[in-house]
């Protein structure tokens with residue numbers, strides 16, 4: 001066929017489109033596993049960052065993450081009763097989209113509409129088997145968007161170890177600073193709950209006056225982002241409160257439940 005032929009132009013274009021479609025489809029199918037692995041690694045890295053085992057900008061490989069997770073246990077908790085559900089599979093619970101209880105408006109300070117009936121909590125242990133941190137998935141509403149993060153408490157179940165927000169749609173440079181490690185670090189060592197286990201931590205407007213009453217439970221606000229800060233306060237108070245992990249944390253704090261062993265120890269037992 002002559003190069004000027006319309007039929008030839010359309011035939012070449014059609015063949016090219018088919019070849020490209022095949023290449024894209026193959027790439028999509030063959031990369032699915034890799035995408036899934038990357039998503040898992042991303043989630044694991046954020047959990048490890050919140051637990052303080054990986055530094056904010058540090059990257060880890062799947063093998064390194066797996067090694068660090070050996071000192072942990074993912075457990076399923078009935079959020080309303082605060083009891084551990086021993087035989088539940090954490091991955092299945094996280095994937096179960098029906099695992100939800102609607103919230104009354106008055107209880108829904110995080111603006112999330114519903115809360116899981118079963119929650120997954122990560123426990124991290126020291127080499128001597130004592131608890132290092134308990135890491136809690138949290139979600140709430142900022143000014144513009146849903147905020148996703150992890151909050152870790154020390155083994156007193158009251159003091160913040162680390163806070164990480166890994167996904168949100170707040171304005172970069174304003175509310176978006178909630179995922180800036182410099183701001184997240186301001187949470188370290190803050191007292192999140194009072195002696196009865198009720199949430200008291202709050203982001204304030206401006207800078208915390210260290211001499212103010214309750215300063216140990218206050219975190220510097222982000223300038224120009226007061227509303228995102230309020231969203232963060234409400235999110236954290238919700239998850240530490242009675243409709244979040246509060247009943248579980250109180251049981252742990254007042255020695256009413258026993259903790260499982262780290263993942264590696266449990267595998268050794270089998």
Ligand SMILES: Cc1cc2nc3c(=O)[nH]c(=O)nc-3n(C[C@H](O)[C@H](O)[C@H](O)COP(=O)(O)O)c2cc1C
Nearest residue numbers: 143170171174175176222223224225226227228229
């Ligand atoms: C384009 C634009 C983006 C904004 N993004 C945020 C934001 O992400 N978070 C926030 O709290 N306030 C944001 N604000 C400011 C709020 O509208 C509001 O003025 C502010 O939260 C009040 O806080 P301030 O007292 O610290 O200024 C934004 C304002 C503008 C004009």
